[in-house]
Amino acid sequence: MTVSDPVCGMEIEPQSAFAHREHMGQTFYFCSQSCLDQFEKDPHHYVMTSATTGFNPERTLTRIDLPVADLPFYKPATELEAGLLALQGVHDVTTNAGSGVLQVAYDPQLANVPQMAAVIRSAGFQPGGSKTRIGIENLRCASCVKFIEDELKSTEGVLSATVNIATQEASVEYLPQKATVAQLNAAIEAWGYKPRPALSDAPVDKQEEAHTREYRRLMRMFWFSAIVSVPVLLFAYPQYVPGIRDLSMEAIRWAWILSAIATLPVLFYSGYDFFTGAWAAFKHRSANMNTLIALGTGAAWLYSTFAIAFPSVFPEGTSEPFYDVVAVVIALVVLGQALELRAKGQSSAAIKKLLGLQAKTARVIRDGKEMDLPVEEVLVGDVIQVRPGEKVPVDGVIVEGSSAVDESMLTGESLPASKKQGDEIIGATMNKTGAFKFRATKVGKDTALAQIVKMVQDAQNSKAPIARLADTISGYFVPIVMILAVWTFVIWFVIGPQPQLVYALVTSVTVLIIACPCALGLATPMSLMVGIGKGAEHGILIRSGEALQTARNIQTVVLDKTGTITKGKPELTDVVLVTPLNGNSDQILRLAASVEKVSEHPLAQAIVEGAQARKLVLTDVVDFEAIPGHGVSAKVEGRAILIGNLKFMNRENISLGSLEDKAKSLADDGKTPMFIALDGKAAGILAVADTVKEDSAEAIQALKSLGIEVVMITGDNRRTAEAIARKVGITRVLAEVLPEDKANNVHLLQAENKKVAMVGDGINDAPALAQADVGLAIGTGTDVAIEASDITLIKGSLKGVVTAIEVSRATMTNIYQNLFGAFIYNVLGIPVAMGVLFPVLGLLLSPLIAGAAMAFSSVTVVGNANRLRGFKPKFSVK
Numbered sequence: 001m002t003v004s005d006p007v008c009g010m011e012i013e014p015q016s017a018f019a020h021r022e023h024m025g026q027t028f029y030f031c032s033q034s035c036l037d038q039f040e041k042d043p044h045h046y047v048m049t050s051a052t053t054g055f056n057p058e059r060t061l062t063r064i065d066l067p068v069a070d071l072p073f074y075k076p077a078t079e080l081e082a083g084l085l086a087l088q089g090v091h092d093v094t095t096n097a098g099s100g101v102l103q104v105a106y107d108p109q110l111a112n113v114p115q116m117a118a119v120i121r122s123a124g125f126q127p128g129g130s131k132t133r134i135g136i137e138n139l140r141c142a143s144c145v146k147f148i149e150d151e152l153k154s155t156e157g158v159l160s161a162t163v164n165i166a167t168q169e170a171s172v173e174y175l176p177q178k179a180t181v182a183q184l185n186a187a188i189e190a191w192g193y194k195p196r197p198a199l200s201d202a203p204v205d206k207q208e209e210a211h212t213r214e215y216r217r218l219m220r221m222f223w224f225s226a227i228v229s230v231p232v233l234l235f236a237y238p239q240y241v242p243g244i245r246d247l248s249m250e251a252i253r254w255a256w257i258l259s260a261i262a263t264l265p266v267l268f269y270s271g272y273d274f275f276t277g278a279w280a281a282f283k284h285r286s287a288n289m290n291t292l293i294a295l296g297t298g299a300a301w302l303y304s305t306f307a308i309a310f311p312s313v314f315p316e317g318t319s320e321p322f323y324d325v326v327a328v329v330i331a332l333v334v335l336g337q338a339l340e341l342r343a344k345g346q347s348s349a350a351i352k353k354l355l356g357l358q359a360k361t362a363r364v365i366r367d368g369k370e371m372d373l374p375v376e377e378v379l380v381g382d383v384i385q386v387r388p389g390e391k392v393p394v395d396g397v398i399v400e401g402s403s404a405v406d407e408s409m410l411t412g413e414s415l416p417a418s419k420k421q422g423d424e425i426i427g428a429t430m431n432k433t434g435a436f437k438f439r440a441t442k443v444g445k446d447t448a449l450a451q452i453v454k455m456v457q458d459a460q461n462s463k464a465p466i467a468r469l470a471d472t473i474s475g476y477f478v479p480i481v482m483i484l485a486v487w488t489f490v491i492w493f494v495i496g497p498q499p500q501l502v503y504a505l506v507t508s509v510t511v512l513i514i515a516c517p518c519a520l521g522l523a524t525p526m527s528l529m530v531g532i533g534k535g536a537e538h539g540i541l542i543r544s545g546e547a548l549q550t551a552r553n554i555q556t557v558v559l560d561k562t563g564t565i566t567k568g569k570p571e572l573t574d575v576v577l578v579t580p581l582n583g584n585s586d587q588i589l590r591l592a593a594s595v596e597k598v599s600e601h602p603l604a605q606a607i608v609e610g611a612q613a614r615k616l617v618l619t620d621v622v623d624f625e626a627i628p629g630h631g632v633s634a635k636v637e638g639r640a641i642l643i644g645n646l647k648f649m650n651r652e653n654i655s656l657g658s659l660e661d662k663a664k665s666l667a668d669d670g671k672t673p674m675f676i677a678l679d680g681k682a683a684g685i686l687a688v689a690d691t692v693k694e695d696s697a698e699a700i701q702a703l704k705s706l707g708i709e710v711v712m713i714t715g716d717n718r719r720t721a722e723a724i725a726r727k728v729g730i731t732r733v734l735a736e737v738l739p740e741d742k743a744n745n746v747h748l749l750q751a752e753n754k755k756v757a758m759v760g761d762g763i764n765d766a767p768a769l770a771q772a773d774v775g776l777a778i779g780t781g782t783d784v785a786i787e788a789s790d791i792t793l794i795k796g797s798l799k800g801v802v803t804a805i806e807v808s809r810a811t812m813t814n815i816y817q818n819l820f821g822a823f824i825y826n827v828l829g830i831p832v833a834m835g836v837l838f839p840v841l842g843l844l845l846s847p848l849i850a851g852a853a854m855a856f857s858s859v860t861v862v863g864n865a866n867r868l869r870g871f872k873p874k875f876s877v878k
Contacts, residue, residue: 007035026061026105061091064113064178066102067128068120080123087111087119100128117159117173127159129175133198133457136188138214138273139168140337142474142521143288144191147281151187155179165518166525169198171458192280211341218338225270225331229324232259236324256308259323263301271297271330287478289517293333295482296512300325300847303505322506322847329513329851336855340522340862357428358449362393365437382440386431394427394443401436405429455541455792459532464545466815467524474517481515481830488834503835506847510833514850519825519857523818526865531811534871539794540804547790551774551808553755557703557801558734558746558768560760561714561721564778564798565700565728566690568761570603572610573671574687576662588684590616592676595634595641598624603672604632606688631674642677649675649682656682670723697728699798702874704729706805709754713737713745713768742768759801776801803873810871818861825857 003014010031014020017029019036030036068080084093084102089110094103104116117127136148145163152161152170157178163170172184185195199210235255238244244252268275274297277290304321362378363370363385370385375393378384383399386392392405404416407429416432419425425438427447444450489508496503528545535542542548562568575585593611596604597618611618624634630651631644642652646663649656654677656663663673663685671689675682700710713734714721721735734745742760746768749756758765758772769775769789777789778796793800833850837843 003029005029005031005035007038061105062108063103063105064175066104066113066116066120067175068100068102068125080120080125083119083123084116087115090116112153113156113175113178114153114158114160127173129159129173131171131173132181132184134170134172134181134184134188135196135198136163136168136170137194137196139163139165139193140273140340140518141165141277141289142470142517142519143478144193144277144281144290145521146472146475147284147286147288148188148191148193151190152184155183155187158184164525165521166529167199167457190280191284192276215338215341218334218341221270221272222331222334222338225266225327225334228262228266229327229331231255232263232327233324235259236321253308256304256321256323259321260301260305260308263323263326266327266330267297267301270334274330274333287482289478291478292481292512292515293329295485296509296847297326297329299505299512300329300509322509325509325513325847325851328848332848332851332855336859339856339859357391359391359393359428363387363390376444378440378443380440380443383437384440385435385437387435388431388433390431392425392427392429392431392438394440395447396425396427396438396440396442398423398425398436398438401434403434403436404432406432452536452541452794455543456532456536459528459542459544459548464524464528464549464815466549466819467528467545470520470524470819474521477515477517477520477826481511484830484834485509485511492835503844507833507835507844510845510847510850511830513847514829514833514845514854515826516822516829516854516857519822519861520819522858522861522865523822524815526862527811527814527818527868530865530868531807531814531871534811534868535804535807538800538803538807538873540800540807541792541794542804542807543790543792547774548808548811550755551757551791551805552812554708554757554774554805555754556709556711556749556756558711558713558749558756558758558772559700559730559798560742560758560765560768561712561716561724562690563761563796564759565696565712565724566692568690570606570672570688571691572606572613572686573689573691574666574685576659576666576685576687578657578659578682578684585684586614586616588676588678589614589686590618591636591639591641591678592643592686594618594636595621595624595632595643597621598634599626599632603674603688607674607686640679643674643686645674649677652677652680654680654682659685668719668723670720670727692724692727693797696798699802700728700730702799702802703805706802708805711749713742715739740767743771746771757801759798761796776804806873807871810868814865814868818864821864822857822861825853829853 003017004011006028008031012029012031014029018032020027020029021036021039022028028039030039080102081093081095084090084104087106089107090104091107092103092105102120106116120127139145139148142165145165148163148170149161152158152163152172155174157175159173159175161170161172170184170188174184188195234241234244235252236259238247238252238255247255271294274290274293277288278294281288281291300322304323304326308321359375361372362375362382364373364378365371365383365385378394384393384396386403388403398419398421400421402418402420405419405425406416407426419436424441426449427442428449442448445454485508488511489504492504492507493500524545528548531548532542532545535548542551559565572589575589577585577588589607589611593608593616596607598621608618619636621634621636624632626632627644627648630648631642633640633642635641642648642654646656646660654675656675659675659682663675666673666685666687669689671687674686674688676684676686703710709732710730711732711734712721712725712728712730714724715737716724716735718733718735721733725731725733737745742758742765746756746758750771750773755773757774757776758768759776759778760766760769761778765777769777774791775789776791776793778793791804793804829850832843833845835844
């Protein structure tokens with residue numbers, strides 16, 4: 001038994017090898033000192049390319065370093081390693097958490113990189129690598145989608161690839177050290193399509209220009225074939241046309257010869273895309289929609305030409321041509337594609353609307369001078385002047401002035417937000433009243449608007465699981481149709497009426513032409529494009545088609561309390577006095593706030609802000625002292641003031657009387673009571689709480705009305721948690737849950753056979769968001785939570801959760817309508833084209849009607865998807 005030298009590839013006996021070395025769990029054998037020296041200089045190079053293990057020369061393992069974006073962070077890699085090792089062909093997995101890399105040894109004959117990437121995602125991690133979008137010119141064939149995807153996935157170094165027929169783009173994730181964009185382009189070209197820069201990355205005007213150019217191209221092809229069709233159609237049925245029916249047979253035969261010549265440019269100009277696409281598929285020993293049209297029209301032209309060239313070969317009455325089928329069918333199909341393209345332009349209106357929000361220019365202050373610059377030329381650090389009624393050009397922080405800013409176009413918030421010095425400002429929002437200057441912090445593709453647009457585009461290019469099923473069916477659809485067309489020809493030729501050859505040809509061509517995998521392929525991506533766009537219009541960013549599909553079936557929604565149900569910030573809620581003799585509540589609050597303004601405690605800040613909200617004037621304090629675990633003491637205007645908990649009052653021998661019962665009642669309501677004493681006597685209670693958001697209760701009731709169970713999860717004590725739950729109408733509460741246990745609690749709910757959504761905003765919510773079937777992050781929360789989520793709610797309102805589920809249900813209903821329509825069209829249309837109604841009713845479908853039906857079936861699907869543009873949520877975020 002021999003092994004291969006990893007450097008030169010020479011076959012050698014292990015016993016007679018010059019030397020051997022152990023590296024990364026493998027034994028390597030060398031034929032000479034030279035090969036050994038080269039190996040020792042860079043052993044990893046030879047392991048990565050082609051390493052032969054031990055004494056098994058029959059199997060060559062490939063090693064690859066797979067970067068995993070979140071490997072060093074919050075999740076153990078045990079499940080990930082086990083999942084990879086479970087793949088057939090994977091022999092070894094080594095985790096390097098420090099560098100975020102998985103080193104995998106695998107047999108390329110049995111396993112591939114996209115399979116590994118899928119396992120990484122299913123374990124809750126995200127594969128590293130680069131992402132790119134590649135445009136695909138004239139992609140209209142649903143069958144080709146799967147072919148191009150498989151070709152991209154088979155390219156070495158590609159982690160994942162999805163092709164979207166609606167956007168005519170491929171989204172590819174790949175390892176730059178293994179694959180290049182040129183190789184990805186070559187994979188697309190292999191199927192006869194021309195790659196181009198993704199239009200979604202281009203400015204709106206460029207997208208419109210490209211869209212218009214393609215529409216005009218299709219319309220030129222249609223008008224050419226339509227003009228040719230008129231005389232061809234007239235001479236195809238001379239017996240029905242006055243004037244022509246009086247011509248001699250010789251004259252009509254010459255007209256048919258001219259028809260043969262006239263329809264050639266229709267085939268090779270108007271039908272160019274069909275024949276080139278069919279040829280590319282043929283080279284790969286496959287078939288697609290282009291194959292059906294090319295076969296149908298090509299067969300009609302060849303039969304017709306042969307019939308008029310050698311009429312004596314055919315039985316009597318069968319030598320008439322079908323050039324009308326060639327011209328009219330191609331004209332109708334191209335017209336259908338043009339109308340479909342136009343409808344697609346309407347489907348992407350949400351993206352155009354978002355992109356249209358961007359300001360075109362900015363008034364930049366440089367060297368003390370104001371200058372109007374294109375927004376593309378604004379730099380980070382530039383100071384920009386914004387006047388009333390103007391759009392904010394980029395993201396930044398206000399350095400001078402204040403104003404009210406309308407952020408409704410991004411957040412859905414109808415009331416303008418007050419902005420002052422130090423506040424963040426978002427690009428594309430509208431300045432209402434005041435003038436201000438701000439310093440740019442994010443420009444170009446880093447702005448919030450650009451990131452939102454990118455997220456929406458990525459989601460529109462993604463696929464829902466149901467779309468993958470449709471793509472798979474489309475892949476088998478064309479070969480099945482071709483088999484049915486052959487059967488149709490044979491059956492009609494053998495047992496059909498005279499003239500059998502004509503009937504056989506017409507019916508088989510009709511079967512080829514009426515079959516439409518495109519309607520099936522467009523059913524899902526068109527609805528997804530519109531649905532995800534509508535979500536973005538309502539402040540809901542859906543990351544993927546899979547998230548949108550899963551959200552439809554959500555049975556339980558888990559809500560984090562702090563920052564999700566509540567505002568996440570303590571506020572003053574109650575000022576309770578012992579007796580009116582102690583003075584009014586404003587007086588007590590003013591004295592307490594004067595003391596607390598010196599403290600750094602979060603609850604102290606809530607009291608100060610409460611006093612400021614009442615426009616109370618605070619005074620200076622003396623002898624301030626903070627007693628840890630108890631409270632604070634100080635003198636204000638000569639009066640001794642104590643503020644603290646029950647232990648502090650007991651320590652200072654302050655008699656509380658009825659205040660103690662009142663404090664318990666406040667605590668039962670989820671509030672934190674603090675006693676205040678003046679000059680050694682109890683004066684009252686100040687209560688502080690993390691208050692519930694104004695619309696939380698309404699949103700939770702709306703979720704219940706959708707048939708969804710609502711659960712609250714929090715680390716707070718059960719008494720506080722249940723108090724908040726009562727206020728918002730939640731009956732099931734998971735309290736005193738440690739941050740690291742939130743994900744486990746979500747898992748336990750999933751174990752009840754429920755589809756679970758998790759809504760949170762903090763870093764400690766990230767594992768639970770990743771664990772849930774659908775994770776929804778509050779947009780006002782942390783970046784980590786947003787990154788771990790499937791859906792981001794730009795505004796902090798829980799009504800966004802309701803709207804997200806409504807968008808999901810409306811979109812999925814639309815998809816099911818499209819799929820049902822596409823299936824019914826083909827299931828009914830193909831048998832009718834085969835002639836099943838002929839024996840009973842004497843009806844036979846014309847290839848011309850079949851061509852029209854095929855062309856407009858796709859237009860119908862796109863039109864139905866566009867109905868989603870009228871979607872309005874029942875509970876809009878206001």
